[in-house]
Amino acid sequence: xxxxxxxxxxxxxxxxxxxxxxxxxxxxxxxxxxxxxxxxxxxxxxxxxxxxxxxxxxxxxxxxxxxxxxxxxxxxxxxxxxxxxxxxxxxxxxxxxxxxxxxxxxxxxxxxxxxxxxxxxxxxxxxxxxxxxxxxxxxxxxxxxxxxxxxxxxxxxxxxxxxxxxxxxxx
Amino acid sequence: xxxxxxxxxxxxxxxxxxxxxxxxxxxxxxxxxxxxxxxxxxxxxxxxxxxxxxxxxxxxxxxxxxxxxxxxxxxxxxxxxxxxxxxxxxxxxxxxxxxxxxxxxxxxxxxxxxxxxxxxxxxxxxxxxxxxxxxxxxxxxxxxxxxxxxxxxxxxxxxxxxxxxxxxxxxxxxxxxxxxxxxxxxxxxxxxxxxxxxxxxxxxxxxxxxxxxxxxxxxxxxxxxxxxxxxxxxxxxxxxxxxxxxxxxxxxxxxxxxxxxxxxxxxxxxxxxxxxxxxxxxxxxxxxxxxxxxxxxxxxxxxxxxxxxxxxxxxxxxxxxxxxxxxxxxxxxxxxxxxxxxxxxxxxxxxxxxxxxxxxxxxxxxxxxxxxxxxxxxxxxxxxxxxxxxxxxxxxxxxxxxxxxxxxxxxxxxxxxxxxxxxxxxxxxxxxxxxxxxxxxxxxxxxxxxxxxxxxxxxxxxxxxxxxxxxxxxxxxxxxxxxxxxxxxxxxxxxxxxxxxxxxxxxxxxxxxxxxxxxxxxxxxxxxxxxxxxxxxxxxxxxxxxxxxxxxxxxxxxxxxxxxxxxxxxxxxxxxxxxxxxxxxxxxxxxxxxxxxxxxxxxxxxxxxxxxxxxxxxxxxxxxxxxxxxxxxxxxxxxxxxxxxxxxxxxxxxxxxxxxxxxxxxxxxxxxxxxxxxxxxxxxxxxxxxxxxxxxxxxxxxxxxxxxxxxxxxxxxxxxxxxxxxxxxxxxxxxxxxxxxxxxxxxxxxxxxxxxxxxxxxxxxxxxxxxxxxxxxxxxxxxxxxxxxxxxxxxxxxxxxxxxxxxxx
Numbered sequence: 001x002x003x004x005x006x007x008x009x010x011x012x013x014x015x016x017x018x019x020x021x022x023x024x025x026x027x028x029x030x031x032x033x034x035x036x037x038x039x040x041x042x043x044x045x046x047x048x049x050x051x052x053x054x055x056x057x058x059x060x061x062x063x064x065x066x067x068x069x070x071x072x073x074x075x076x077x078x079x080x081x082x083x084x085x086x087x088x089x090x091x092x093x094x095x096x097x098x099x100x101x102x103x104x105x106x107x108x109x110x111x112x113x114x115x116x117x118x119x120x121x122x123x124x125x126x127x128x129x130x131x132x133x134x135x136x137x138x139x140x141x142x143x144x145x146x147x148x149x150x151x152x153x154x155x156x157x158x159x160x161x162x163x164x165x166x167x168x169x170x171x
Numbered sequence: 172x173x174x175x176x177x178x179x180x181x182x183x184x185x186x187x188x189x190x191x192x193x194x195x196x197x198x199x200x201x202x203x204x205x206x207x208x209x210x211x212x213x214x215x216x217x218x219x220x221x222x223x224x225x226x227x228x229x230x231x232x233x234x235x236x237x238x239x240x241x242x243x244x245x246x247x248x249x250x251x252x253x254x255x256x257x258x259x260x261x262x263x264x265x266x267x268x269x270x271x272x273x274x275x276x277x278x279x280x281x282x283x284x285x286x287x288x289x290x291x292x293x294x295x296x297x298x299x300x301x302x303x304x305x306x307x308x309x310x311x312x313x314x315x316x317x318x319x320x321x322x323x324x325x326x327x328x329x330x331x332x333x334x335x336x337x338x339x340x341x342x343x344x345x346x347x348x349x350x351x352x353x354x355x356x357x358x359x360x361x362x363x364x365x366x367x368x369x370x371x372x373x374x375x376x377x378x379x380x381x382x383x384x385x386x387x388x389x390x391x392x393x394x395x396x397x398x399x400x401x402x403x404x405x406x407x408x409x410x411x412x413x414x415x416x417x418x419x420x421x422x423x424x425x426x427x428x429x430x431x432x433x434x435x436x437x438x439x440x441x442x443x444x445x446x447x448x449x450x451x452x453x454x455x456x457x458x459x460x461x462x463x464x465x466x467x468x469x470x471x472x473x474x475x476x477x478x479x480x481x482x483x484x485x486x487x488x489x490x491x492x493x494x495x496x497x498x499x500x501x502x503x504x505x506x507x508x509x510x511x512x513x514x515x516x517x518x519x520x521x522x523x524x525x526x527x528x529x530x531x532x533x534x535x536x537x538x539x540x541x542x543x544x545x546x547x548x549x550x551x552x553x554x555x556x557x558x559x560x561x562x563x564x565x566x567x568x569x570x571x572x573x574x575x576x577x578x579x580x581x582x583x584x585x586x587x588x589x590x591x592x593x594x595x596x597x598x599x600x601x602x603x604x605x606x607x608x609x610x611x612x613x614x615x616x617x618x619x620x621x622x623x624x625x626x627x628x629x630x631x632x633x634x635x636x637x638x639x640x641x642x643x644x645x646x647x648x649x650x651x652x653x654x655x656x657x658x659x660x661x662x663x664x665x666x667x668x669x670x671x672x673x674x675x676x677x678x679x680x681x682x683x684x685x686x687x688x689x690x691x692x693x694x695x696x697x698x699x700x701x702x703x704x705x706x707x708x709x710x711x712x713x714x715x716x717x718x719x720x721x722x723x724x725x726x727x728x729x730x731x732x733x734x735x736x737x738x739x740x741x742x743x744x745x746x747x748x749x750x751x752x753x754x755x756x757x758x759x760x761x762x763x764x765x766x767x768x769x770x771x772x773x774x775x776x777x778x779x780x781x782x783x784x785x786x787x788x789x790x791x792x793x794x795x796x797x798x799x800x801x802x803x804x805x806x807x808x809x810x811x812x813x814x815x816x817x818x819x820x821x822x823x824x825x826x827x828x829x830x831x832x833x834x835x836x837x838x839x840x841x842x843x844x845x846x847x848x849x850x851x852x853x854x855x856x857x858x859x860x861x862x863x864x865x866x867x868x869x870x871x872x873x874x875x876x877x878x879x880x881x882x883x884x885x886x887x888x889x890x891x892x893x894x895x896x897x898x899x900x901x902x903x904x905x906x907x908x909x910x911x912x913x914x915x916x917x918x919x920x921x922x923x924x925x926x927x928x929x930x931x932x933x934x935x936x937x938x939x940x941x942x943x944x945x946x947x948x949x950x951x952x953x954x955x956x957x958x959x960x961x962x963x964x965x966x967x968x969x970x971x972x973x974x975x976x977x978x979x980x
Contacts, residue, residue, distance in 0.1 A: 026295065028295065029295075033294075036208075036209075037211075041202065042202070042205075042206075042208075042209035043201070043202015043203060043204070044202070045206070045208075045374075045375070045423070046208065047374045047375070047376075047423075047456070048456040048890065048891055049455060049456060050456060050457075050890045050891060050892070052890065052891040052892065053374065053456075053891060053896075055374060082202060083200075083201065083202035084201065084202040084203070086201070086202075087200075087201050094197075094200060094201070098200045098201070101196070101200060102192065102193070102196045102197075102200060103192075105190075105193065105855045105856070105858070105859050107196060107199055107200065108424075108674035108675065108676070108859055108863065109199075109373070109374065109375070109421075109422060109423045109424040109673050109674030110195070110196070110198065110199025110200070110204050110421065110423070110674070111199070111204075111206065111373070111374040111375045111423025111424060112374045112423075113199045113200060114199070114202055117200070135899050135900050136900070138898070138899040139898035139899045139900040140898075141898075141899075142374060142891070142896050142898060143374070143899075144371075144372060144373055144374050144424050144426070144863070144866075144867070144896070145374075145424055145674050145859070145863045146859060146862055146863055146866075147862035147863045147864075147865055147866030147902050147905065148862075148866065148898075148899040148902050149862050149902070149904060149905060150859065150862065151899070152899065
């Protein structure tokens, strides 16, 4: 049996939105706090820090992850994507999903929005487009403003357009 | 208020009435929204509060030495350190004074009460420090009161030694006409209806950042009312108001919980001043559930006098509010008064005698939550109507038809003085019935073959007071708001308003209003909200007041600005002012082919090329307007009545549910809303408000409930695992339709729509489930309607009938 000595700090190397980062961080630092405070990307929001509300959802190696339930050191060597990476760089354009949220009034206070967008970014629409599946997918993220109706409408619209355009890349 | 601009916009609006896209979206969509927790200042320290783990106790000792010794902890402050901070004011004379200190001194009255602040170089260390303070704190427990019965029992342990009992207020009007109704009526029934403890629960918790530089204290707060925070922080810290600046950056929802001014709003600025270093506190969710206000916990003991034909002759209702510890500023007492004021909804029902009682308990202080007492009252009234219909064999919809206000019956003065200026009470109900009828058939058909399923329908007709008096709620503030409109040298328009916004789309709305008023495009209008240094005084967003306050203040200021701009343009056009018209964003001489004068030319003349101004005219092009609705009352009249709202929206909700008998599972199959908020400025935003309100109403009807241990007053919740916020899977599709009955006395006829959505669902769900289970005599008297509650109601019905035939499986 290997006995692991408790450590208080560790080195992490993480790629966030395509940029490499190297930091020495407290071992107990949450990935969410690392993204927000250490890297300085505050678009990822903390709604409960219990892993329930989904506001802090980011992508780690392509999967949707609640960044409040993961330590920064666990992301060592990983590729992380956050909401800041969704809109096409260098232009004022929004991604199709962001645009659909805007067009359908699918956000009000906007605090939960990043989590919804990252959950959606992480899935293959073909697997989730059925209305019941979509509700199941979205039920992992809490929104307190919209009553969800316009969020469902926005996703449906964006995925229909995605289909219609012959599978153009959403990201 | 009569404004020329008002009729102008009504006749030639280009933007008001249209779903102009929101300007607020881009930040949150791209991750560049700036919320309080995103603010980081050089050298900023983090604050974590140590909170009471006892429901009621004396603090006998706080040993902070271990926390202070921790590397990274900068300071630990307790009540004694804050001796230079004033007590929260007790402005309302008729309720018990709580004399609240920002940090508890020697007595704690609820789990979660803050008594020490740990300041450290980062949040993790501050949390460690708070844990050490908690470990070093000793208590002498006191007997607790966990609910209204315990609080009001004779000999109950008192929360406040200087009070006679735990009763904070008891206002009991007597109406002889109600006595007569009871003498004359065929029958009387009595019942107790209960509304459970909930909260607004914004996805963003509260937070405060403060920094004192060059004598000015800047406070970033996730508040709904920055100007009120400034006034209060200045008062409590003994600073001149101009030296306190309060900014609310983007806010992740409020729903009433952020209207209050909390201890942290005062202590964090005090720490920044004391340590001469920026300081930040961000509430975590666990503390949010005990340290931000709760709401809606009311009990209603009713007596109902009715005739055999279903006519309800009179109602006596004692409405009792569980205030929690009462340690909150503004006090959380007003909602129960609103409950009684609005309890009769859109029904022509004057014979209501409503007593209003508030008592303190050892729980989180009660306060504001979207709906602010209206849903509790609507629940009572609709349950009463359903009961009378059942007892007399009257059709539930017909009975409502008989009672609802008819076209032409407004203005109508309600039992408590509320003056329904206009509305579509009967029309909304009929429209909703039309919409629901085919759906009800479909749902019945869908479940016809399943013996385990019953289908029911529930109704709610309600009124929503908009732009209410804040004097009744705070004992201090009034009910008006200011806006400033400026045209800069390049012709750009800047609107600054005292209103705040946190998701409603107020910036978009203000731009639409100014664009129509000044004949420009919304893109030409910059809107500034939420910064006391850059906006005139306003009370913020709550009470469904944003739309009306923006309309009144922006139009008032715009009209004044237009008068001056027209004079400047007339001078430049060498024409008489009366001949100058504003068309297509420029000033023309009517009927002349002379070139026009643009807003940029007028703005440049006003600020820069003052040589172009008429002789003797003062330079500048900036005007203000303070809008206070003329018909809004702040004090009771001689008869004890008051119209405490500037206007009244109304609506009908109808819900169709299916109930699975064996499990008690309730599914909302269809949900229909017909509502009327007067003139609509932006239909998409209004619909969004309705959707969100209904979702929160359903949360209260079926899921959310703060439960406390009755023996210890200890909370039985600590996360979203115990406080069940509905997800996408629980909120049904809503079908929404509108009427527009303009507010006759308000600019553009705007009323307000923030809260109405929350009002219907508890009454609708309880009514629909009771209807579905009517064969067993189930008649629900409280929410949430959980599967457990449904099964309990069925079992109770079975027990009442002695388990005879027809008993539920």
